[in-house]
Amino acid sequence: MTGADVYLAPDGSDDGDGSRERPFATLGKAASVVRPGQTIAMRGGTYRPAEGAAADPLTDFAERTVTGVVKPPRSIPSAPLSKARQPRTVFPAPEPNLTARPTPSASPTVAAARRTGAAIGVTGADVYLAPDGSDDGDGSRERPFATLGKAASVVRPGQTIAMRGGTYRPAEGAALITDGTAGRRITLSNYRGERPVIDASGLPGGTWAVTQEADNWTVQGLEIRGSASHAYVCRSCRNTVFRGLSLHDNAESGLTLRDAGTENNTVLDSDFYANGPGEAGGVGLAVKFGSGAGNTVRGCRAFDNGADGIDLGGFTTPVTVRSTWSYRNGNGFTLGGGHTSASVAHVLTDDAAWDNAGLGFNDEGNPGAIRLTRNTSYRNGTGFYLATAAAVLTSNAAVDSGDGPDTVLAESSRSEGNTWDGGNGASPVFTTTDPSTAEARRAADATLPRTSFLAPSGSAPGARMAPVGETS
Template sequence: MRLRALLASAGLLTGALAALSPSAAHAAPARYEAETSPAVCTGTIDSDRAGYSGSGFCNGGNAVGAYAQFTVNASAAGTATLGIRFANGTTTARPAGVIVNGSTVQTPSFGGTGAWTTWSTTTLTVSLNAGGNTVRLSPTTANGLPNVDYIEVETGSQPPAAALYVATGGDDANPGTLAAPLRTIQRAVDLAQPGTTILIRGGTYAPSTNIQLLKSGTASQPITMRNHDGERVIIDGENMPYTPGAVGSSIPRAERGAVHIEGEYWRLAGLEIIHGPYGIFGLDTSGNVFDRLTTRDNYESGLHLQGASGNNQIINLDSYGNRDPRKNGESADGVAIKEGSGSGNVIRGTRLWKNSDDGLDFWLFLTPVTVESSVAWGNGYNRWNLPGYTGDGNGFKLGGGDPDPAADHVVRNSIAFDNSAHGFTDNGNPGRLLTDRSTAWRNGRTGFEYADSVSVLTRNLAVENQAQASLGSSSSSGNSWDLGGTWTLASTDASTITGPRAADGSIPSSAFLRPASGADVGARF
């Protein structure tokens, strides 16, 4: 019996190693620099913005059709992953058609990256012919292209190197291949090594204990966990403990989160996480990317990072309907980065709505966090009839504590509307916050409440809040309250902001809450 068990275990190990074999890899990505012939740049090749690859980048002309073009090669016809590295130092998207062999296949928005020295990558799936192909980026507005550094093309129809598959009909005794997938996400996590990609097939996964990401990838070989081929994957934590916890109870730290992460260098993408004791809870975790996730209807915050946590990117997250019955609604936020420190955290393209406490909360986080192109609305209302309700209801809560620590958070191009309390608030943070080109509309209290800080507010718009701005010792220039007059909005139809995202995951462009006069104040999407 023991020999048979050992042989079975050996077979399982062999299968697992086979699933991790590099033979399942795509072809390595091929990089095509914008400054290297035969690439064409309708503009200039510049090198005055740090962070680019190679010897320069394409600074296209500010005109419709002022394109950048690349010639790329594929060994065989089929689909390919196209990564476009760009920088857009404005707050206005610069959409462009991606034209492959003469046909427009997608039109990504190329939204603002925060600075011309901040580079980002938009990833698309395209079809290529065998041999040479032309890929042209053709701007659709007079603003032209963003600066374009390079494109990378990864061809082949095989799954990524070191792939493990999970499916609701799988078996944890399987090797984790597409044909013989694993059954549980945790089993795939346990088998994963740096560089592994865990591909989860569509369906609902409802484990009775949380998924624990305790191991780490590396900066060059992160561990990726994502949905397979655009399929809808739901991780439902309703069967876990503390869903909800009793009023006044405390959730043991290890049981916080339907997905609990203490490892580093993870990439989570395309997952929907619901009904958990927190959606995602991260402790002392750094170097992670949370991309195109939905965290909704959890029994605490949707995505919560705590402790020594830095260099995390939260990109294109939707987090809504989160509440905490055990605390009468006072701590369930859309995103919470709290009670810790760590540089380099960035939140971009998030939508945070109808959470019991705040949209965003930086309570007792000691290090600056950057927030860009994000929207918070409808937070702080008791939609669940919780007794003794104590939810705060701020759109963006940028500090707080006892005593209040100083942290110089940055907010750019963001919107807060219809929250029960303030749109944007320092919440007692005495630091030097920077808030630029953001909009507060129809919030229950003050649009921009910065009375306790020495912040800098520029080009912001406040309309129809109970009070527009309370600044204390903060400085103010070019804002709607500085300019005076009556402010009429081009559109108050939120459907474009709150509806489906664009194909690249960004928030769609619209005239929502822009000044009808065209004045250069407030957020632009």
């Protein structure tokens, strides 16, 4: 061999740059900076290391893919949302001073943060971003990176990326492809008290602002707007928590989770609005064109979207949707479709749909045993349009539907204690029909605003409009 990318020599120094003229002294140093496809050349002589050398877990691509650190490309089934994959980011070696920085103590869990009402965000991190940063920096608080793509290319399991407040205007989409683990999650968060905004309007047409193909992440406190395509797409993601997001004014969708292997994800306390205006329409939040158990949507709002607020079309495994509000969209909750007639028993509890031009709750050809308990449809075109589903409906309310009836139910459905059943299902007396408090700003901890809007009296049917864990 007559040439290499990284050089070592017995008389070299690890303070060098690994070039032919300034070679490193130890194999451990060379292994910490080498990238896939590169060559390390050891010059002749005797090396006397003081410690053993270990391959870097991020750059040892061929050997480490099975450990859950970095995934190989996934096979993606064809579906209407499909597009060519964005190029995978090749992992650069972390800057030495970045890896030497101590990892901060684990932040409270999302559940604990919600219980205490703590403001969303982190106060310490391993990798920092700032609108006035530079990707030639080292990602420290003093020399932050400028782009999410750069930060995502160096983050490792157990680490936290903090985005400082201000507006980011990326020239290319960001790819998140590094897996965390169950015990060493990766966190992407706003810095507490600050609001980072990704303005995706400068991206090329058809580019997704953020594409995630990684597991065991927590993503919170971000705003993404202006994409000519989708704002955030998570493909075959597992064990990811999305919290406190504001994804709006994008051409196609706010957040989309899709493809086989989409498992155990939670979308929590987030707003998805004004996506896909016009006849083509867009979607606020979609879990579609895929499968996987354990996915939950809770405490979210989807509003002013061109097509559906919440869209589960083409997802063939049950999704749980709880305490989520969908209003002023084309349709509120779409629970089937997506070019499939799969039988899927989605579970909806304490959800509310109001002022949607079309349907409040729509099975879209899904014949499954959809379970709807204590949900409210108010002033939609049609309240519950479940003409195909063998739905199980208990204690739901449908009031003041517009052009259509309150309900269209399949003969195979089971209905008990709803407003259209009589008895306990008599028309509820709502505390108020003024939606202003429900549509107000969220609290600092990103939970839903407290409201009496559409709150039923006593044991009357309909959604309990209180935050999860409280009573109305």
